[in-house]
C-alpha cells in the first residue's frame with residue numbers, strides 16, 4: 001500500500017481518541033455517519049465540477065478531498081485502505097465482464 005495511505009489511516013485511528021475541538025477528523029466522528037456521508041457527497045460533486053472545468057490541478061485537489069473523506073468513512077466503519085486495495089487486487093486481471101459475472105453470483 002502507498003505509504004501515505006497507511007500513515008493517514010494511522011492518524012485517522014488516533015483521532016478516535018482526540019477531542020472534536022482540536023481535530024477536524026475527530027469533529028467528523030463526533031457529528032457521525034450522516035455528516036461524513038454528506039461530506040463525501042459534496043466532495044464527489046466538487047470533483048465532477050472540477051473535471052467538467054478541465055483544470056487538472058483542481059481535479060487532483062478535489063479528488064484528494066474525496067479520497068480523504070472516504071478514508072474517514074472507512075475508519076469510522078472499522079475498515080481501512082487495505083480493505084479497498086485488497087478488493088481492487090482481487091478484481092485486477094479479471095475482465096470487466098468476468099468481474100460483473102462474479103457480482104451476480
Ligand SMILES: N=c1c2ncn([C@@H]3O[C@H](COP(=O)(O)OP(=O)(O)OP(=O)(O)O)[C@@H](O)[C@H]3O)c2ncn1[C@@H]1O[C@H](COP(=O)(O)O)[C@@H](O)[C@H]1O
Pocket residue numbers: 008011015022023024025026042064065068
Ligand atoms: N488530508 C486531510 C484533509 N483533506 C481535506 N481536509 C479538510 O476537509 C475539509 C474539506 O471541506 P470543504 O472543501 O468543504 O472545505 P470547508 O468549507 O472548509 O469544510 P467544512 O467547514 O464545510 O467542513 C476542509 O476542512 C479541509 O481542511 C483535510 N483534513 C485533514 N487531513 C489529514 O487528516 C489529518 C488529521 O487532521 P485533523 O484531525 O484536523 O488533525 C491531517 O494531518 C491531514 O493529514
